[in-house]
Amino acid sequence: MKQQLVIQFALASALTAVIAIWPQELRSQDAGVVNENGLMGSVEIPSDDLSALPQWTRVLGKIPEEKILIKKCEVDIKNCSSTKLIAWRAKIQEARTLPPLKQLRVVNRFINSWPISDDQKSYKKQDYWASPMEFSERSGDSKDFAIIKFFMLRELGFANKNLRIVIAIDTLRNKPQAFVTANIGKNVYVLDNLSNTIQTDNFLRHFVPTYSVNETTRWAHIPARFGGTEK
Numbered sequence: 001m002k003q004q005l006v007i008q009f010a011l012a013s014a015l016t017a018v019i020a021i022w023p024q025e026l027r028s029q030d031a032g033v034v035n036e037n038g039l040m041g042s043v044e045i046p047s048d049d050l051s052a053l054p055q056w057t058r059v060l061g062k063i064p065e066e067k068i069l070i071k072k073c074e075v076d077i078k079n080c081s082s083t084k085l086i087a088w089r090a091k092i093q094e095a096r097t098l099p100p101l102k103q104l105r106v107v108n109r110f111i112n113s114w115p116i117s118d119d120q121k122s123y124k125k126q127d128y129w130a131s132p133m134e135f136s137e138r139s140g141d142s143k144d145f146a147i148i149k150f151f152m153l154r155e156l157g158f159a160n161k162n163l164r165i166v167i168a169i170d171t172l173r174n175k176p177q178a179f180v181t182a183n184i185g186k187n188v189y190v191l192d193n194l195s196n197t198i199q200t201d202n203f204l205r206h207f208v209p210t211y212s213v214n215e216t217t218r219w220a221h222i223p224a225r226f227g228g229t230e231k
Helices: 002-019 022-027 054-075 083-095 100-112 119-123 132-138 142-155
Strands: 043-047 163-170 175-184 187-192 207-213 218-222
Touching: 054 083, 054 132, 083 100, 083 132, 083 142, 100 142, 100 175, 100 187, 119 132, 132 142, 142 163, 142 175, 142 187, 175 207
Parallel strands: none
Antiparallel strands: 043 218, 163 175, 163 207, 175 187, 207 218
């Protein structure tokens, strides 16, 4: 009974979080087609307006500068700012020739071996989205793990349209959780810092997505029990 109440509370919280932007998205001229069979059985409402996520747009703005620093590191190891950066670049080279599913496993396991830290400790803020190099230097929480995995997969050739950073509620722990999803064929794989095992989204329904984003699009999610269609 207690677990059911926790799950109901988490679902209600997720619904409350997206209902606020749902009507706005449906009225928006840039809103895309609502997908009733979205991620983890949710209803998805897309938009190409990223202005509602200023921390994510800040990260996107830092990527060109970081690419220059990464290139300098690859040219001369003396230019590398940390041993983690060196290991990160070596792992990218190792993974380049692997098939896509193995690339997911390598990236997930490699980044999951790094320490986790909360934003207050690492960045003196309650909520901070770290760029890949910031994360390599200071660590971060689940969303920061997701961000660096996202850009590693982009570098390995995954298309933006096949990747998302997902902000969800973990109803088993009654906590927010972030992770990356990657589409390969008809399957949606989840890269989560809580596990080194790559699973498809249909096996992880204890995650209730509230919103997700990639470089061009954000999605609001309505939980399946409030109108989504189970896959």
